[in-house]
Amino acid sequence: MKKLVKITMILLISSFSLAFANSGPVYWQGYPSSDIMTVDKDSPIEVKSENLIFDFSDENNDSYSVQANVTAEYEMTNPTDETQSVQMAFPYIERLSNVNYENIKITANGKEVPYEVYAGKTVNSYGNSFEENKDENFDFNEIVKTISKDTYEAENFKADEIGKLYSIEIKPTTDIGIDFTVDFTYDQEKTNIVIKNFNSFNREDEKVRIASGCFESQVAEIYVLGEDININKISGYTIGSSKEETNSFTYELIEKEVDVKSYLLGMKSYSYGDFEHISDVQLYNIYASALDKNFVNNLGFCMVDDVLEINSVRIITLVYTVEFLPAQDQKVSVSYSTKGTMDKRNTSSPQYLFYYILNSAKNWNSFNNLNIKIVTPQEAPYIIDSNIEFYKEEGNIYTASLEKLPEEDLSFTLYSKEKVTLYDKIEGRIYRSFGYFAPIVIGVIIIFIIIISIIVVRKSRKSN
Template structure:
């Protein structure tokens, strides 16, 4: 009997171990990646409708021969334009796109007759998803500059430890003499607000790897009722907690508006100080401060978060002027990269969908011809669907789709690429199988049901033997 009981217990342990392994496997696949990642559309350049310029010919090429997930498509639009009037025309053009400021420099190039064009960059509000993307034409009317965020000198408070600890946490609590003041804080990892009482804190010492100190800047008034706590990392008990500041020196200085802006510019452009002009830096800093402040419900601005401004996706307008002599023809080229929407909800491999707005091209005095080419490469050799009719051409070295239009199409361009000509029922089944909840059910719930059934069966057999 003891031998049977031992075998029974061993069997249960084996079954539970197998169930655990299967469940770990299921968790790995359940979190293996997203099923859809939406990307933003791109557009033709936008121009004032009151112009005398015609587009004789546009060549629009989408090159999808690089990795679609990491690089997307290389888009190139080349326009042959002509001034139909007998007067010189200075035409203002705008190319809108969604990008981060950080990646903009490497991804967009605009030329006139083969020479790079000097661009004015207008950085607008950040966007969260393609669903909240406003109309590009409406955006042009909303492109106004923000009021100056900093207009006066500031008071700086620097908190300098007077104890030599390898790693310590410093927390400072204070009130404001002027409740209308904004608070800039630097080198912190915690902050709080309760009524008119504020707290900020950070880690400092030799082991932290920085010589920085805790700092705060006020735009108005002074701090009041200062309290502090100094706590060593290895202990939960504070080594100093008082208002006398024997172990924490406080230095109070006035910093001019110009010096504060210089400090903030160094913070914002620490990695790319030479890329932008002085005017660009001033404008971008002002916009970054507005963006940092406006979503908050408290007057604390964390300067360490300032650089997020460069990494957020936003609408960017590239503005430029092209001069046309009477009846002159000029060639304008716009080249950039765009991502396609990744969708693996109903297929074994992801599809990639690209959207391109053609409507803005109708603002020219006339638009005569459009040649469209989409270059593909294995494994993404097929266009599943397209809003415009396309003809497939295949050779040993190149797979492409083409279309020629004698006038601007009425519809915008949307096309989806895939690894085969159609998504079969088997592909759809694999796609559904790969979705998170299906994995969780089949690779977690069913194995557990199986293990329980085996255990119940074993118990039943053992009882029969007895």
């Protein structure tokens, strides 16, 4: 019996080790890729062929999903006897702060083409396996509307409106820090307020107190639009206490006038990401629309963190121009990296789902000969599901050739085995039910089976 207990303990420890080794999510959302589109629906340019490659062989997978290097090369022709300057768009779903511009390359006849970046609507719900009509986010007309250099027109302010910025530099003189508060009054019908580096807001009629824990020197801000506020008191309290005032701090209050556009664009200095490819107009529009929405929803009050919607997943459209001489053919290529949706809810190992939006290509004058090549990753070398038929070649290569665009957008699923087995489904159900704790549950089930088997064997031996 002691030996049985010892074996059980070893198995339990192994089970917990397995749990920690596999303590990842069972679902990780990915986003689709898309064909390029013509901005002008009446463009005469024809697509003679497209060679589309998904290459997973780099094994550059730094998240819970697998990454593909995607290249879409188009052989295009200008069938007219006039020069055509064609504006093209490549929609891309990602957080603006996460876009890796080094991995995005657009060429025409081998020469790199410069592009402009336009930020579209957020698509936070995309990738939900229960969501229908996923391609609604890629509506052609909606994407074209975002290709604009117009400045966002807000309901609650104007871009050149002058506001008052109160900057308060706080310096605690104690190692344990302080709670810092500002009391002021304002008319919420006539004033809009943005605060930075405060994490508490209490309002009673026109009286307001904002507060923040402060452990080292920092600058807090109050930005006022409309009628000015009346600052009544700036106080410090012993950390964690709302009643015990302390003088263990110093502060300096600076006031200056700043227009809305300058104030909002200043936020990029403390926003995470590389924004040098994004114009000031695009950045202002993102910040201004978020601020406007928060003023409406929060009765004229907003925290800076609520403005930083720049980190939301959204449609980002890269727009560029290719010039075609009369009767000229050109090879236009777009290359980038993308990650699919990892889904481990119904199988023992992850399924990787990829979507590629083809309906945008239907806006060309004509489109022929779509050739697809997929080089699958080592950890998921098999295509177990797709909406078009692929031919399995040697190694991890799948190919397909179509004379015309398919009726539906391309989708395919990668898996570690050639098919999903019953055992995979049972283990997947456990993962879906218990999430991070699934390895422990599986370990306990295995241990239970082993113990029962040992007991049965021992009883059988005794009876003999």
